[in-house]
Structures are given as C-alpha cells and as structure tokens.
Amino acid sequence: MSGLASAPLVRTDALAVGYGAAPVLSDVSFDLRAGERIGVLGPNGGGKTTLFRALLGELKPLGGALDLAARCGTVPQTERSRLDFPVSALDVALMGAIAGRPWWKHPGRAERRAAREALARVGLAELADRSFGELSGGQRQRVLVARALVQDARIVLLDEPFTGLDAVSIRRLEDLLDELAGEGRGVLIATHDVEQARAWDRVLCLNRRQVAFGPPAETLSLDVLAATYGGSIVTLPAVAGEGERLALLPPHHHDHEH
Amino acid sequence: MFEAFDYPFVQRALVEVLLLSLAAGTLGTWIVVRGLAFYSHGVAAAAFPGLVLADGLGFSATLGAFGVALLFALTVGQLAARGRGGHDSLTALVLVAALAIGVVLASDVFHSGANVETLLFGSLLAVDDADIRLAIVVAALALLATWTLGQRWLAVGFDPSAARGLGVRSPAADLVLLVLIALAAVATLSAVGALLATALLVVPAATVRMATRRMLPWQLGTIVLAAAEGTAGLWLSFETNAPPGATIAVIAGGIFALVALARSAATMYTRTRGVAQPLGLRPRVAFENSPEARSRGGEGAR
Ligand SMILES: Nc1ncnc2c1ncn2[C@@H]1O[C@H](COP(=O)(O)OP(=O)(O)O)[C@@H](O)[C@H]1O
Ligand SMILES: [Mg+2]
Numbered sequence: 001m002s003g004l005a006s007a008p009l010v011r012t013d014a015l016a017v018g019y020g021a022a023p024v025l026s027d028v029s030f031d032l033r034a035g036e037r038i039g040v041l042g043p044n045g046g047g048k049t050t051l052f053r054a055l056l057g058e059l060k061p062l063g064g065a066l067d068l069a070a071r072c073g074t075v076p077q078t079e080r081s082r083l084d085f086p087v088s089a090l091d092v093a094l095m096g097a098i099a100g101r102p103w104w105k106h107p108g109r110a111e112r113r114a115a116r117e118a119l120a121r122v123g124l125a126e127l128a129d130r131s132f133g134e135l136s137g138g139q140r141q142r143v144l145v146a147r148a149l150v151q152d153a154r155i156v157l158l159d160e161p162f163t164g165l166d167a168v169s170i171r172r173l174e175d176l177l178d179e180l181a182g183e184g185r186g187v188l189i190a191t192h193d194v195e196q197a198r199a200w201d202r203v204l205c206l207n208r209r210q211v212a213f214g215p216p217a218e219t220l221s222l223d224v225l226a227a228t229y230g231g232s233i234v235t236l237p238a239v240a241g242e243g244e245r246l247a248l249l250p251p252h253h254h255d256h257e258h
Numbered sequence: 259m260f261e262a263f264d265y266p267f268v269q270r271a272l273v274e275v276l277l278l279s280l281a282a283g284t285l286g287t288w289i290v291v292r293g294l295a296f297y298s299h300g301v302a303a304a305a306f307p308g309l310v311l312a313d314g315l316g317f318s319a320t321l322g323a324f325g326v327a328l329l330f331a332l333t334v335g336q337l338a339a340r341g342r343g344g345h346d347s348l349t350a351l352v353l354v355a356a357l358a359i360g361v362v363l364a365s366d367v368f369h370s371g372a373n374v375e376t377l378l379f380g381s382l383l384a385v386d387d388a389d390i391r392l393a394i395v396v397a398a399l400a401l402l403a404t405w406t407l408g409q410r411w412l413a414v415g416f417d418p419s420a421a422r423g424l425g426v427r428s429p430a431a432d433l434v435l436l437v438l439i440a441l442a443a444v445a446t447l448s449a450v451g452a453l454l455a456t457a458l459l460v461v462p463a464a465t466v467r468m469a470t471r472r473m474l475p476w477q478l479g480t481i482v483l484a485a486a487e488g489t490a491g492l493w494l495s496f497e498t499n500a501p502p503g504a505t506i507a508v509i510a511g512g513i514f515a516l517v518a519l520a521r522s523a524a525t526m527y528t529r530t531r532g533v534a535q536p537l538g539l540r541p542r543v544a545f546e547n548s549p550e551a552r553s554r555g556g557e558g559a560r
Contacts, residue, residue, distance in 0.1 A: 052419075053419065056419055056420070056422055056423055057422040057423070057427075058419060058422065071422070071423045071425065072423045073420075073423055074417075074419060074420045074423055076417055076419050076420060082416060082417065085291070085415070085416050086291070086467070086470065086471050086472050086473050086476055087412065087416060087472070087473070088472065091412075091472075092416065094409075095409075095412070095413040095416065095417075095420075095424060095426075096424065098409055098410060098413055098424055098425065098426050099424055099425025099426065103406065103407070103410070103428075103431070104406040106409065107409070131471050147420075147424075151423070151424060153423065
C-alpha cells in the first residue's frame with residue numbers, strides 16, 4: 001500500500017452483491033478511510049448485512065469493484081446460537097489470534113496476554129473467564145470488539161451493535177468506537193438510529209441500492225431519508241434546548257414484532 | 259453378576275466400545291457445535307448400500323462403506339465450500355436414496371437375507387480384529403485432529419461470518435471434520451449399525467452438553483458417558499439377549515431424556531423460586547425470555 005494518508009481502506013465502485021444471480025444490493029460506491037467512522041443506514045432488508053458479507057469475503061461481488069487494503073474484523077449481528085456456545089470471553093478474544101500461528105499450535109502465553117489486554121481495554125478484565133452467553137448484551141459486543149483488537153483489524157465492521165442495549169452500554173460502545181477510529185482504524189457501523197449516525201464522519205444510506213453517501217449534515221436530507229426508509233417524514237416542533245427534529249413514519253411493516 | 263465380561267467375545271466387544279467412545283466423545287462435541295448431527299446420521303446411512311455391495315461382491319465391508327461415506331462427505335464439503343449452507347435437504351435426500359438402494363440391492367440383487375439386519379443394526383458381539391484396528395485408527399485420528407484443528411473448528415462454528423477475516427476459513431479444516439465423521443460413522447457401523455450410529459456419535463455429546471459450558475469438560479464428559487453407556491448396553495444385552503446396538507441406543511436415549519427432564523425441572527424450580535441458577539444448569543429459556551432476546555426476535559441474522 002502507498003503511504004498516502006488518504007489511501008482508503010475500503011473502496012467500492014458500482015458494487016453489486018446478492019445470494020443468487022440477481023443482486024439484492026447494487027450501485028454501492030463509497031470509500032472508508034483510516035480513522036473514519038461511517039454509519040450504514042437502511043431499513044430491515046435494506047442490504048446492510050449483505051454489504052458486510054461482501055466486505056468479509058463471504059459473498060463474491062456480482063458486479064462492480066471492491067478493493068480492500070486489509071482484512072476485516074467484525075462484530076456480527078446478534079445471533080441466538082452464539083449465546084449457547086461453550087466458550088468464555090477469553091476464548092472468544094483468543095479467536096482473534098488464530099491466523100498468527102501455525103495451524104497445529106495452541107495459543108501460547110503471549111497470545112493469552114494479548115487477549116487479556118484486549119479484554120481489559122474494553123473494560124472486561126474481570127469477566128474474562130465468564131461464559132460468553134452469560135454476559136450482558138453490551139459486554140458481549142465489547143468481547144467481540146476485543147476479538148477484533150487481538151486480530152489487530154484495521155477495518156472493523158459492526159452490524160447493528162446497539163440493538164437491545166441500554167443507554168449506558170450504548171454510550172460505552174460509542175466511546176469505544178471513537179477510540180478505534182482515533183487510533184487509525186476504519187469503522188463501519190450499521191445502525192437503525194439516524195440521530196446517532198449524525199455524530200459520525202460519514203453516512204452510507206442503503207435501500208437495496210445506495211441512496212446516498214457523504215457527511216451526515218449534508219447527506220441526511222428529508223428526501224434521502226424518505227428514499228432510504230421508504231416512509232413518510234414529519235417535522236416535530238422544536239422542544240426545549242433542541243431544534244426541530246425529523247421523525248419517520250414507517251410504512252406498515254411486516255417483519256417486526258415489537 | 260458380571261460374568262458376561264469373562265467371555266472373550268464380550269471382552270473384544272468392550273474394547274471396541276471403549277475405543278469408539280474415544281472417537282465419539284471428541285467428534286460428537288464437534289458434531290453438536292457445528293450442527294452436523296443430521297449429516298452424521300446421513301453419512302452412516304449412506305454407508306449402508308456400500309456395505310450391502312461389499313457383502314454381495316465379497317470385498318471388505320469397511321472399504322465399501324467408507325468409499326460411499328467418503329463420496330458423501332466430499333459432496334457435502336464441496337457444497338459447503340461454495341457457500342451453499344444448509345446441508346440438510348441434501349442429506350435427507352441422500353438418506354432416503356441410500357436406504358432404498360441398499361434395500362433393493364440386498365433383497366433383489368444379492369439376496370443378502372439375514373445380513374441386512376446386521377448391517378442396519380450392527381453386531382457388536384461379532385467384531386473382529388479388523389474392526390478393532392479401524393476403531394484404533396479412528397480414535398487416534400479424532401484425538402489428533404481435535405488437538406490440532408479444534409481451535410479452528412470452534413472459531414468457525416462460533417462465528418462463520420468472521421472466519422475469513424480471522425484467517426481461519428480454510429475449507430480443508432472443515433473437510434477434515436466431515437471426512438473424520440464419515441470415518442467414525444463407518445467404524446461405528448460394526449458396533450451399532452447404520453441406523454443407530456448416532457446413538458454413539460451424537461447422543462452422548464448432546465447429553466453432556468446440557469451440563470457443561472466449556473469444550474474440554476464437555477469432551478471428557480462425553481467420552482466417559484459414551485464409554486459408560488456402551489459398557490452398560492453391552493452387559494445388559496448379554497443378560498437379556500437383546501441386540502447390543504439397540505440396547506446401547508435405548509440407554510443413551512433414556513439418559514438423554516432424563517438429563518433433559520432434570521434440566522427443565524431445575525429451570526422451573528429456579529424460576530418459581532427466583533433464585534440464582536446452579537452452575538451448569540443455566541437453561542436456554544433464560545436467554546429466550548430476556549427482553550433483549552425478544553427485541554432481537556424475528557430478525558433472522560443469517
Ligand atoms: N442468505 C440469504 N439468501 C438469500 N437472500 C438473502 C439472504 N440474506 C438476506 N437476503 C436478502 O437480502 C436482502 C438484504 O438483507 P440484509 O442484508 O440482511 O438486510 P439488512 O441487514 O439491512 O437488514 C433482503 O431482502 C433479504 O431477504
Ligand atoms: Mg442485517
């Protein structure tokens with residue numbers, strides 16, 4: 001890689017991805033630079049996870065270009081089967097060190113130390129030996145961040161990491177993401193929360209195709225939000241201390257039960 | 259009471275069962291972790307026509323069974339490597355086809371007669387040296403592979419999406435697992451037969467899973483439980499003159515049911531009393547009823 005500070009970690013051009021012959025997500029052209037946090041917005045089924053799968057190498061592009069300067073670390077969407085897995089927080093963090101040693105070797109002392117240090121960095125030093133499934137939702141996400149740290153991933157993908165977390169855990173995780181970006185990693189965060197994404201560097205709006213990409217202040221217009229979420233948007237009157245806020249009235253939804 | 263074990267053929271059966279427990283105890287946990295229970299059943303059933311063919315044509319039964327099982331493992335591995343998850347429908351198809359072909363071969367081509375029952379349900383009391391040698395090889399390979407590849411199998415099972423990024427998405431490691439399971443299934447055939455192979459390969463691991471939370475105790479516990487169930491089944495079948503394979507399967511199934519029952523009883527108790535759950539008995543339902551799990555519900559992550 002060239003030493004240019006602006007050389008992106010990820011660059012896609014008219015990328016199309018899907019599970020069969022027909023793409024479920026197309027026209028994706030964006031780039032992720034070192035030290036940048038990009039919020040990936042979109043409705044359920046909009047293609048956020050599909051994009052991440054392409055970046056992780058699970059799905060081959062059906063069209064367009066995809067360039068990665070490094071391998072991705074990932075904090076995947078929460079899945080119930082993982083909660084029942086017979087591993088401790090330390091075991092999970094150690095998974096980040098597998099690539100660094102020959103296939104027949106077990107983790108050595110240095111790797112264990114690195115894994116414990118990563119857990120300490122995310123504030124979980126005392127819970128290293130706890131079962132993964134016994135941790136709270138926010139703690140589990142931080143264990144997975146620790147795995148990415150052990151892996152020393154320069155690109156970190158987080159797929160709806162805030163879903164189901166309480167306010168305190170959300171703050172903690174947000175601070176952690178700021179730290180990751182602060183040390184020069186590129187961070188992509190899929191989220192449902194438009195307001196949250198406004199604090200990040202850029203936003204990528206997806207709804208089966210790329211709707212918009214750019215800094216939140218310029219990008220998140222009414223039209224873009226409507227095209228992203230496919231609903232109608234209303235302006236809420238200003239409340240004390242804050243200006244006007246936008247609220248989205250979703251079209252009648254099918255796949256959400258809460 | 260235990261004079262059964264004075265007989266050389268029973269002793270030989272015992273050695274076979276203990277060796278198979280080593281293989282089943284280690285591979286069984288991987289089968290459960292990687293969701294390959296149905297695959298193991300399928301691969302054992304797929305070996306059935308291979309056995310009939312070998313029996314009819316007079317070549318080594320092990321070779322016939324392993325040939326077919328290997329073909330099955332490679333097909334599934336190939337599909338999995340191409341990212342077509344869910345081996346289940348393919349497995350079901352092969353399962354039915356294998357049994358049908360086996361039965362047609364046995365009844366109409368080779369007129370195998372009484373042998374068919376032995377092929378389907380095993381003949382633990384008639385194992386020979388070749389069976390024992392195969393069991394030694396399989397047990398050794400299972401232990402060796404668990405020691406060397408276990409970390410990878412675990413990491414991929416925990417989070418398949420991350421595997422490539424972690425540098426562990428090697429189709430080779432997964433193929434080794436599939437082939438080893440096929441080999442173990444074939445080794446198990448002589449003891450408990452094509453239809454009951456899972457009684458040794460999957461049921462003990464699934465049973466111990468309910469009471470352990472880490473790989474190592476789970477694996478050690480499964481080896482011990484499979485050995486105990488095999489020994490008990492062997493003894494009981496000698497005393498009652500019942501077929502040993504089926505006896506082992508009934509015992510394994512019964513213990514699984516008991517543990518599952520005890521676990522849900524413990525859950526009910528701790529939930530009504532509102533006390534902390536005892537170690538090792540933390541139930542799944544605790545997760546499924548948490549507000550967090552509910553908010554996740556419905557969003558298929560796959
Ligand atoms: N494994 C799959 N096979 C086929 N189609 C899929 C698969 N996973 C997701 N899809 C489809 O791809 C589209 C985008 O899904 P996804 O990327 O999961 O959306 P999001 O993560 O934004 O909710 C959806 O229409 C979904 O039905
Ligand atoms: Mg998703």
